[in-house]
Amino acid sequence: MEILTTGEMEQADRLAIAGGTSGFALMLRAGQAVADTAADLAEEGSILVVAGCGNNGGDGFVAATELAARGYDVSVILMCERSSLKGDAALAAKGWKGPVLPCDLSTLGSPALIIDALFGAGLNRPVMGDARAMIEAIIANGAPVLSIDLPSGINGTTGAIMGAAIRATETVTFFRRKPAHLLLPGRIFCGRVRVADIGITDAVLHKIRPITFENIPDYWQSVFPVPPIDGHKYARGHAVVVSGNLTSTGAARLSARSALRMGAGLVSVLSPDDALGANAAALTAVMVRRMNDAAGLAEILEDRRINACVIGPGAGIGEETRALVTTAIAAKRALVLDADALTSFADAPGRLFETIKQSGSADIILTPHEGEFHRLFSEMIEKHPLRSKLERVRAAAERSEAVVLLKGPGTVVASPDGRATIAANAPPWLATAGSGDVLSGMIGGLLAQRVPAFEAACMGVWMHGETGLEAGPGLIAEDLPEVLPAVLRRLYDRFGVDY
Numbered sequence: 085m086e087i088l089t090t091g092e093m094e095q096a097d098r099l100a101i102a103g104g105t106s107g108f109a110l111m112l113r114a115g116q117a118v119a120d121t122a123a124d125l126a127e128e129g130s131i132l133v134v135a136g137c138g139n140n141g142g143d144g145f146v147a148a149t150e151l152a153a154r155g156y157d158v159s160v161i162l163m164c165e166r167s168s169l170k171g172d173a174a175l176a177a178k179g180w181k182g183p184v185l186p187c188d189l190s191t192l193g194s195p196a197l198i199i200d201a202l203f204g205a206g207l208n209r210p211v212m213g214d215a216r217a218m219i220e221a222i223i224a225n226g227a228p229v230l231s232i233d234l235p236s237g238i239n240g241t242t243g244a245i246m247g248a249a250i251r252a253t254e255t256v257t258f259f260r261r262k263p264a265h266l267l268l269p270g271r272i273f274c275g276r277v278r279v280a281d282i283g284i285t286d287a288v289l290h291k292i293r294p295i296t297f298e299n300i301p302d303y304w305q306s307v308f309p310v311p312p313i314d315g316h317k318y319a320r321g322h323a324v325v326v327s328g329n330l331t332s333t334g335a336a337r338l339s340a341r342s343a344l345r346m347g348a349g350l351v352s353v354l355s356p357d358d359a360l361g362a363n364a365a366a367l368t369a370v371m372v373r374r375m376n377d378a379a380g381l382a383e384i385l386e387d388r389r390i391n392a393c394v395i396g397p398g399a400g401i402g403e404e405t406r407a408l409v410t411t412a413i414a415a416k417r418a419l420v421l422d423a424d425a426l427t428s429f430a431d432a433p434g435r436l437f438e439t440i441k442q443s444g445s446a447d448i449i450l451t452p453h454e455g456e457f458h459r460l461f462s463e464m465i466e467k468h469p470l471r472s473k474l475e476r477v478r479a480a481a482e483r484s485e486a487v488v489l490l491k492g493p494g495t496v497v498a499s500p501d502g503r504a505t506i507a508a509n510a511p512p513w514l515a516t517a518g519s520g521d522v523l524s525g526m527i528g529g530l531l532a533q534r535v536p537a538f539e540a541a542c543m544g545v546w547m548h549g550e551t552g553l554e555a556g557p558g559l560i561a562e563d564l565p566e567v568l569p570a571v572l573r574r575l576y577d578r579f580g581v582d583y
């Protein structure tokens with residue numbers, strides 16, 4: 085499902101209006117959708133609408149009118165003079181026949197529900213003065229809040245808090261979600277999000293050409309790998325994972341096991357001599373091969389059947405790892421660079437980006453967490469400190485010419501061609517030691533099955549989140565590959581794949 089920035093949503097409104105649906109008709113539908121949700125949230129008791137001076141307030145007036153017509157006890161507070169309302173908002177206010185209370189914090193009372201119609205997409209500066217005092221009074225009131233379009237104070241495009249913001253119980257937005265409904269901190273402030281149809285047709289998307297999407301199976305279903313009945317293991321690819329030395333081998337094994345569970349036909353751990361025994365003793369279906377340095381890796385990669393490579397989990401930081409990375413890039417294998425493979429370039433990220441650029445490879449994925457991301461892209465972050473996570477990852481993909489996956493709550497994946505996805509399915513207990521190693525392996529397993537890099541990264545992130553949900557609170561990283569079959573089975577059922 086597409087995600088629209090507030091600018092793109094304005095364009096959608098304009099295109100719908102140009103197509104013959106008036107702005108006021110859109111507002112009427114928006115207000116009615118809000119009234120429907122309000123009726124679900126407050127079966128009895130009074131409803132207070134707090135309206136701002138723009139069209140978000142207009143939606144609030146329509147909802148108030150609709151709810152009063154349904155017999156609810158509704159009151160409206162307006163943050164400006166009624167006479168200063170313009171356009172559709174002024175028309176909407178005309179439809180409201182009840183009193184309009186001035187902005188007085190003492191008149192909030194004890195409503196069963198507050199409808200937040202202060203600011204929506206038009207919020208364009210930090211909230212101060214009366215508006216901020218009102219937001220704080222609504223928070224202090226404690227009544228459930230239904231926000232229209234966005235919780236007031238949240239920037240729709242970045243998800244940032246502009247000074248102060250309402251914490252909604254539920255948010256009703258229109259046509260498509262906005263980045264703030266998925267990006268943190270916005271997502272936390274939205275509560276449940278409902279997307280209402282207000283009569284804008286999907287045809288407008290052909291003109292808008294959105295490049296941001298929710299990371300859900302619908303988005304990558306068309307490239308989800310399903311082995312054919314007559315397939316054999318080599319057709320499912322061979323992934324290799326580079327192991328660290330004797331004291332740090334677990335991460336690579338965890339990653340390798342995840343790649344195998346994800347469906348790679350064969351997976352090998354490439355191990356230095358000192359760790360061969362440890363790796364061999366701990367692995368069964370995953371194979372072990374000796375590999376001591378970049379020359380050894382180059383030799384192994386002469387086998388064209390090895391088509392995907394994961395470097396980073398427990399690999400160690402330094403020149404040796406840098407050499408392994410440049411060797412794998414030069415060998416043009418689909419590649420996941422994680423953890424130590426990224427930190428090894430912290431002092432000279434340009435060297436990594438230049439190597440990627442020269443290779444012309446489209447199948448390289450960088451999977452940093454926030455710390456590693458800062459180390460690699462510090463120059464860019466210093467230049468544009470206020471960018472949202474979405475904007476930062478998109479710029480990083482453009483800079484590195486690789487797919488960039490920034491881990492954390494609300495993982496964002498971006499492609500150098502501009503496409504990006506935001507995930508919202510990961511539970512917080514997924515933040516545990518080794519979880520990232522599993523993710524890199526899952527993606528490696530998808531690359532081995534020849535899923536294109538951007539989709540493999542998106543798919544891996546979503547599946548990783550689902551395995552977190554499946555394993556539940558208390559999970560440890562080892563649990564994640566073990567519950568992957570259950571997640572895959574559900575996906576097969578959802579996609580209607582026979583098995």
Ligand SMILES: NC(=O)C1=CN([C@@H]2O[C@H](COP(=O)(O)OP(=O)(O)OC[C@H]3O[C@@H](n4cnc5c(N)ncnc54)[C@H](O)[C@@H]3O)[C@@H](O)[C@H]2O)[C@@H](O)CC1
Binds near residue numbers: 094108112209212
């Ligand atoms: N035709 C349309 O464009 C539609 C718009 N809709 C609604 O309209 C909303 C957008 O309306 P608007 O563009 O009028 O914007 P808003 O109603 O979100 O707010 C804009 C007003 O707030 C002021 N403002 C912005 N930041 C402020 C701050 N920090 N402190 C004080 N004042 C501030 C602006 O100067 C402007 O007067 C959407 O969120 C949605 O709820 C819906 O009715 C559907 C149709």
Ligand SMILES: [K+]
Binds near residue numbers: 140202203204236
């Ligand atoms: K609002």
